[in-house]
Amino acid sequence: MKQEVQVHSLFSDFDISLFKSGKHYRLYERFGAHLIEKDGVKGVYFAVWAPSAKHVSVVGDFNFWLEGDHPLNVRWDGSGIWEGFIPGIEKGTRYKYKIQSNNNDMKLEKADPYALFCEHPPSTASIVWDLDFKWKDKKFLEKRKENNALDKPFSIYEVHLASWRKNMDENRSLTYEEMADELVSYVKELGFTHIELMPIMEYPYDPSWGYQITGYFAPTSRFGNPQEFMALMDAFHNAGIGVILDWVPSHFPEDKHGLGNFDGSNLYEHPDPKKGYHQDWKSLIFNYGRNEVRSFLISNAIFWLDKYHVDGLRVDAVASMLYLDYSREEGDWEPNEFGGRENLDAISFLKDLNTEVYGSFEGVQTIAEESTSFPMVSKPTYIGGLGFGMKWMMGWMHDTLEYFRKDSIYRQYHQNDITFSMTYTFTENFTLPLSHDEVVYGKKSLLGRMPGDEWQRFANLRLLYSYMFTHPGTKLLFMGAEIGQYEEWNFDTSLDWHLLEHDSHKGIKETLIALNHLYKNQPALYEKQFSAEGFEWISYEDSQNSVLSFMRKGENPKDDLIVICNFTPNVLENYTIGINTTGKLKEIFNSDDKKFGGSGIGNKTIAIKKEGFHGRKQSANIKLPPLGTVVFQIL
Template identity: 80%
Template sequence: MKKEVQVHSLFSDFDIYLFKSGKHYRLYEKFGAHIMEVNGEKGVYFAVWAPSAKSVSVIGDFNYWMEGEHPLNVRWDESGIWEGFIPGVQKGTKYKYKIQSHVNDQKLEKADPYALSCEHPPNTASVVWDLDYKWKDKKYLGTRKEMNRLDKPFSIYEVHLGSWRRNMDENRSLTYSEMATELVDYVRETGFTHVEFMPIMEYPYDPSWGYQLTGYFAPTSRFGTPQEFMELVDAFHKAGIGVILDWVPSHFPEDKHGLGLFDGSHLYEHPDPRRGYHPDWKSLIFNYGRNEVRSFLISNAAFWLDKYHVDGLRVDAVASMLYLDYSREDGEWEPNEHGGRENLEAISFLRDLNNEVYGSFEGVQTIAEESTSFPMVSKPVDLGGLGFGMKWMMGWMHDTLEYFKKDPIYRQYHQNDISFSMTYAFSENFTLPLSHDEVVYGKRSILGRMPGDEWQRFANLRLLYSYMFAHPGTNLLFMGAEIGQHEEWNYNGSLDWHLLQYDYHKGIKELITELNKLYKKQPALHEKQFSNEGFEWISYDDSQNSVLAFIRKGEDPKDSLVIVCNFTPNTLQDYSIGVPKAQKLKEIFNSDDKKFGGSGIKNKTLKVEKESFHGKEQSVKITIPPLGAVVFQIL
């Protein structure tokens, strides 16, 4: 093989202009390692950004990792880009960049920030790869815009691929290819509309769960090749299920082969530790004011939507990006130019991100994990918002789980905790999350929080999920919650699938399946899920009985549903509620159904009386089962 590096470039002058302006959103087509043919010779073109480098060479198993054997050429235009074509390098070649820096003359070995594939951790080399794959999801993509609209069902199953299910014979996680059958079949069976993967981009440290990334453009090699991950996405699309990826533009680890001090300088991270170092996570924070970094991050978001056909991005730790004083004491942060605590550069970056995503990819959604009251997170950029499609409703999650932890005898004193979310439910497009963060670090599993004896604990869990699906907004449930997992989540193990041999656990799974069917079938539960026009209280102040009653509405008034929740273990008979104009109420869902593990207390079709109650001209007497939720159709 020839040793010399040939001069070659994929960058036009306009590419360089866009890159330096922070407006190049397809950098993966230029940077990285690209298999190609130049002047009749097959090989690989390499390009890397390292403006503080004295020299950059490609080292790898093709040249025995010898520094200086294949030096790249620096561009003349002061872009800081080093590039060149090396004949004879093939797919599967392991490589890194050897960088000699102007800063203290230090020498660094770095993985390729744009690598399409990486070695299996703990090894850290990049791998020359391609993205050749014959997609079979054209029909699905043609319907995605309709399916992912904000007035459509959005029920998300959150998954950690390494611990969803394991091959016990070989004591390993399933591969992408195995999950293309087993996981897809399971999500389809339980009725979720979307699956959300905790980060699948390459990460070095298993206990980080993937939230400390080093390979932003490479699906982790733990479970297979890039093409096998494409096969998994394709299989979900064939089943009509959308795929959302957790995406982490908020911080990155200090691993020596990663982005930190990439060319000896603070290239990707902010140079001021008050803005460039995260004290909680011991990680580095991107410099959102540097144009080339903005181009890198937005290109990365576009990459997964473009090359892997994913249907949405759930953006991690947005609150940590928005505030300069996030998790910092006085004196540990510096105000912005207006004297405020907002990170103006990060806010601008998020708006640019959402403008690009929604402007270039039809039918996708971005979802913000944002835990503060920052305004207009899920409002359009042109109206002054951040431009996300949805935002996690962390307040609902916290208040609801705290309420359910209480012995039912004390719930009468905390009625406001369970009803308060409705006071702000329509200020954003909210997703109600019961996520992985709620079942770790001693918080216990969702079932483990429920009070009472075994029957009451499972009844409380059925009630919690039923209330969640009946509440305005979309839903997210972390894996294991749908089978009533006893133990906290273990990233290094498997869900306790053996629990499904027991009736109560089987009943929880059946309940979730039934709730997903109800959510998809009933327009009142999704058509106006983000609008106050889709919700009306019947009663929120019966603290003595710990009862909530409300109406959910769709576009057609005939689709309205009446939902009643009893948060005590007492059966409430002849309980009067006011109802809209109707002749009858028909029970269409009851969390106390015996098939879910309940006691089987039900309502027959009920005749509405012309007797005013709760401010309505008519009323009806119902039976509310213990620790139960009932959904009625208005006839």
């Protein structure tokens, strides 16, 4: 039986104007399902954008999912918004929108694009919910601007929540509540400053790892409800750990309940398949030139920063957004109005996104996963950049892993592979990523890439991490890297925690704990991590020994460090480096330390000699451990 849906609106004329112009960045305060009280009666206000709809009604638990019983009213202003207040609906009620399109009268049943909570997949209904929560992270947020700055240590532990650790007794992933205890304490133990969560927005297909999103405003119900996810965020903050979310504005899946063909038209996706369909991922691409879509996406980014106190967004697949010919053959794309391959709408969108994010929240960061040489990705928009805070350094990752795969006897012929990154490392604010993408699809685990016998493989892995943490830039490691996984990552199973029963694997973990401690406690490693002033080669030319030596510098010259990496298993007893200072050298880190599983070859305090070398006035003779990195303070 058709029931009256009361006329009601949360939209002002100004809201509508902003929405149509692509400048409304708080749409979650208007669209969706909102628990309100109207004229003393409690119920839910619904609002959905469906300009090509002939009729829209709400179906759900409250009306036995019968179409037409609760029709919404279309606004008079041409905005395409359908809305209305339905009395008596309570928190926890399941619902969808039943849409009859003007296009061939097709009927569609869609989840709410702005739903705050969704059913556990494979079920697809939206759930009426609220975001009431008593936060306890005020002190953390007050210090975030200082602690999250680009001249502070920034080391990230990347996590796929479903496969980090399983409850083996029940063969299930941990809940948000369990993670607030186990995951938070573990990241704290490792010493990472941040955790990055692979997409936690609701997604239907487990093998997508979360990168095919249908519920952009809802944390996945796989692990609990929104308040339980908020409690996890709160726990991280109270442990002093920042949280970065993977965010996916690049594409979305074709699932029938999702955004695709939402009202029988290409509402969210670009209508031209050359711009609106991703051939590799079999997914739809947002129409970045449509104002309402821009408002939707930027509102979504702001939502997580606002309502969930997120400290940063890592924006996925930026390269696929920037180029019209991305992964397309000739004839499958069309140039922009100036004849170029750049997607001008996407570029404009990304600039607007970063301008709004940094203008609205102090101390947050956006990080671009961008794999090309597109210029000024991490430069401010006011000088022509895209406005990101940081960019993944994919070139460093590729060259470094290729170098480490080579047997040490051949590394002398590939010295340029390990030094080339320094020719461009200060062109952007780079994050050095060893992410989930590098341990899947037959690429092997990081340990599995390392050459040599068992001892050398673990030594190489410690050397890789030590080189990474002393190289300029912020750091990102995918879960499992810290325990030396033998196997590739499997999204469907837990990490191999039993490996920590073995000293060699415990040594990898202890190495990373020590490196995080070193990074956070040595200003020379972070104060100028994005500036050429923070780095100086001592020698990059010793290819015969496969040795690199360099200095890292902070604001105070007294904080300067000397780093030497030996990429062979040969012990070099009296290796000479040039130094432009007097005094002594004190070894403060050695990846060959016995507590890490190394051979224990190291240095006591070393006197600096008044004998020139490497074009410098002084020098020092150092014992270099096999496949090791040593770091010295100058006393």
